[in-house]
Amino acid sequence: MSLPERTRFxxxxxxxxxxxxxxxPLLYVLRNDLDLKGAKFGCGLGQCGACTVLLDGHAVNxxxxxxxxxxDKTVTTVEGLASGGAMSRLQQAFLDEQAxxxxxxxxxxxxxxxxxxERIPDPSLDQIKEAMDRNLCRCxxxxxxxxxxxxxxxxxxxx
Numbered sequence: 001m002s003l004p005e006r007t008r009f010x011x012x013x014x015x016x017x018x019x020x021x022x023x024x025p026l027l028y029v030l031r032n033d034l035d036l037k038g039a040k041f042g043c044g045l046g047q048c049g050a051c052t053v054l055l056d057g058h059a060v061n062x063x064x065x066x067x068x069x070x071x072d073k074t075v076t077t078v079e080g081l082a083s084g085g086a087m088s089r090l091q092q093a094f095l096d097e098q099a100x101x102x103x104x105x106x107x108x109x110x111x112x113x114x115x116x117x118e119r120i121p122d123p124s125l126d127q128i129k130e131a132m133d134r135n136l137c138r139c140x141x142x143x144x145x146x147x148x149x150x151x152x153x154x155x156x157x158x159x
Contacts, residue, residue, distance in 0.1 A: 005019070008071065012075070013080065018067070022066060025066065026070050038107040040104055040108070050135075051108060052108035052109075059112045077107075092152075093152040099145045099148040112132055116149070121153065
């Protein structure tokens with residue numbers, strides 16, 4: 001039996017090389033090998049968005065993204081949004097709008113919203129709803145989440 005391949009990629013600005021099977025879900029590597037617990041395991045089918053991370057700036061579900069897809073790329077997790085101990089504008093907007101209830105879905109929500117605001121700095125409400133459609137929240141804070149994203153857009157950036 002041969003050893004798993006080493007996969008190199010950058011996570012939150014730090015280069016990593018991990019030894020894991022290429023088809024291992026990126027979520028497992030982030031949580032188990034790199035001890036980044038922000039992305040959550042929700043459905044495991046890429047349908048709830050709790051595990052959303054950015055892969056070269058694009059929102060992806062880490063539960064159904066194989067490790068090989070991250071090779072030589074940049075991954076950003078919710079842990080990478082803050083800078084110098086200060087929350088990103090988007091994180092602050094979520095706090096200001098009280099958009100967090102249980103918190104389970106919020107890291108995925110933040111990552112999807114970050115990707116949106118990087119792509120469209122001043123999105124319409126319909127564009128926000130479309131971008132967030134892949135993220136589910138069972139606590140009922142969807143209206144607050146939408147307001148938080150609008151607030152962050154008004155302040156000029158997600159980061």
